[in-house]
Amino acid sequence: MPSQQVTGSAPVRAARLNAKVLLAGLVVVVPLLAVLVANLGRDPHSVRSPLIGRAAPPFSLAPVGGGAPISLQSLRGRPVVVNFWATWCVPCFEEHAALTAAARTFSDAQFLGIVYEDEESRTQAFLAQHGSAYPSLVDSDGKTAIDYGVFGVPETFFIDRDGRIVEKYVGPLGRATIATLLARSKGSSP
Amino acid sequence: MNGFSAACAALLAIAPLAASAQAQSTPSAPDPRLGAPRGAPLSGTALDARTDEVGSLLRCPVCQGLSIADSPSTTARNMKAEVREKLAAGYDREQILAHFERSYGEFVRLEPRMRGVNLLVWLGPLAALVGGAGVVTLFLRRSRPAASARHDGATPSTLPARDAVPDDRRLAAAVRRVRELAYGWPGGLPPQPPATSS
Numbered sequence: 001m002p003s004q005q006v007t008g009s010a011p012v013r014a015a016r017l018n019a020k021v022l023l024a025g026l027v028v029v030v031p032l033l034a035v036l037v038a039n040l041g042r043d044p045h046s047v048r049s050p051l052i053g054r055a056a057p058p059f060s061l062a063p064v065g066g067g068a069p070i071s072l073q074s075l076r077g078r079p080v081v082v083n084f085w086a087t088w089c090v091p092c093f094e095e096h097a098a099l100t101a102a103a104r105t106f107s108d109a110q111f112l113g114i115v116y117e118d119e120e121s122r123t124q125a126f127l128a129q130h131g132s133a134y135p136s137l138v139d140s141d142g143k144t145a146i147d148y149g150v151f152g153v154p155e156t157f158f159i160d161r162d163g164r165i166v167e168k169y170v171g172p173l174g175r176a177t178i179a180t181l182l183a184r185s186k187g188s189s190p
Numbered sequence: 191m192n193g194f195s196a197a198c199a200a201l202l203a204i205a206p207l208a209a210s211a212q213a214q215s216t217p218s219a220p221d222p223r224l225g226a227p228r229g230a231p232l233s234g235t236a237l238d239a240r241t242d243e244v245g246s247l248l249r250c251p252v253c254q255g256l257s258i259a260d261s262p263s264t265t266a267r268n269m270k271a272e273v274r275e276k277l278a279a280g281y282d283r284e285q286i287l288a289h290f291e292r293s294y295g296e297f298v299r300l301e302p303r304m305r306g307v308n309l310l311v312w313l314g315p316l317a318a319l320v321g322g323a324g325v326v327t328l329f330l331r332r333s334r335p336a337a338s339a340r341h342d343g344a345t346p347s348t349l350p351a352r353d354a355v356p357d358d359r360r361l362a363a364a365v366r367r368v369r370e371l372a373y374g375w376p377g378g379l380p381p382q383p384p385a386t387s388s
Contacts, residue, residue: 050295057223057293117264142268149293151251 049149049168056082056159057147061137064115064123070137072163079109079185080159081178084145085136086118087126089153091172096130102178103133109182114139116153158185224289227280241274244283248273248290249300257300352380 051057060071072080083099085092103111113136115123120138127136139145148157151170158167158181166185169177232240245259250266258266258273269290276286290298302308355362366378375381 048295049293050291051293141271142265143272145265146269146272146290147293149251149295149298151294 049165051149051157051165052168054165056080056157056163056165057144059114059137059139059144059147061114061139061144063135063137064120064127070112070135072159075110076163077161079161079182081109081111081182081185082148082157082159083111083113083173084116084148084150084153084155085113086116086153087122088118089116092154093130095154095172095174096132098173098175098178100131100133102175102182106179106182109186110134112137114144116145116150117142156181158182160185221276221279221281221289223292224276224281224285227282228285229277229280229282231280232277237274237277240277240283241270244273244277244286245270247283247287247300249294249298251294251298 056072058072060069060073062069072082081099081102083095085096087093099111099113103109111134113132113134115136115138120140123136123138137144148155154170154172156169156173157165158169160166167181169181173181242259246257248258248269250256250258250261250263250269252263252265253261256266258269260266273286276289281289287299296302302311304312355365369375369378369380373380
């Protein structure tokens with residue numbers, strides 16, 4: 001008896017089942033698609049730094065070629081631009097000119113380079129060849145780079161007069177960007 | 191009383207040892223950002239093993255999905271050195287993970303913490319498994335009674351009796367001949383059970 005009933009209503013039942021399966025499929029697929037579409041424009045490698053708005057990690061590092069260590073603490077009261085770079089990094093070379101020019105223009109701010117995973121001799125040769133308007137510091141054990149959560153070079157941190165990180169910029173900086181971000185780090189503490 | 195004094199004596203004996211161990215294996219000053227060390231300072235093979243263990247929980251920021259324990263990169267090496275230093279100073283696993291999280295964000299943890307949206311990662315697969323099992327059980331339950339009912343109803347009526355032959359005379363003769371050859375039944379007829387005859 002039941003077998004006859006099943007064969008009789010088979011097409012109807014199949015259609016109803018399909019609608020159910022479709023609904024279940026949509027419930028699974030639509031949120032997944034929404035997440036994918038929402039993140040389509042996002043760079044998966046860019047992770048927002050948790051340091052923004054926080055006190056900049058302190059450091060006291062010797063400049064390339066030797067000399068007295070420069071500490072971040074001693075620069076309190078001036079906006080500081082900390083640029084992590086290396087001679088093996090091509091974009092760093094591109095932004096070097098912009099940073100040097102900006103350091104000359106904005107003399108009220110302190111620009112600092114921190115050498116990331118590079119040999120001091122090569123850095124010294126690079127600076128001798130291309131010149132620099134600001135000191136570059138040696139971070140031999142990479143501790144400062146770790147403290148700043150550096151993923152690669154170039155990365156630049158804009159620190160306000162109170163020693164708080166206002167902005168982190170990943171990638172090579174142009175003059176206009178430096179001016180904008182520096183104004184922001186000055187503006188936060190009038 | 192005896193046990194208590196023995197415990198006191200043991201504590202007195204250990205105290206200077208512990209103090210000297212603390213003094214020996216803290217080469218760098220405790221990091222004020224990490225607070226007071228919550229664990230015991232490590233050294234030797236215990237330190238090596240623990241460095242690997244904590245290192246395997248930290249993501250190498252310059253690699254693709256590798257832990258700093260597995261990565262040969264300079265960044266990973268520097269981070270491992272820092273993990274080692276912190277373990278030697280007596281910081282525990284959670285303090286060290288939190289230290290790296292402060293600069294790199296939760297991204298640096300290879301195992302996301304069990305809270306908030308992350309619960310989806312931990313409980314999602316489990317929920318999917320349970321849900322899937324539920325769906326499968328439902329389907330099995332729904333299809334089994336129908337199948338067994340059809341089977342029970344079909345068996346006696348569709349299987350022919352042992353001595354049944356087709357209506358067609360020629361076909362019936364052929365069937366009997368085959369039965370005679372295959373089963374050794376004389377005339378193609380099944381042997382009568384002896385119990386019923388007497």
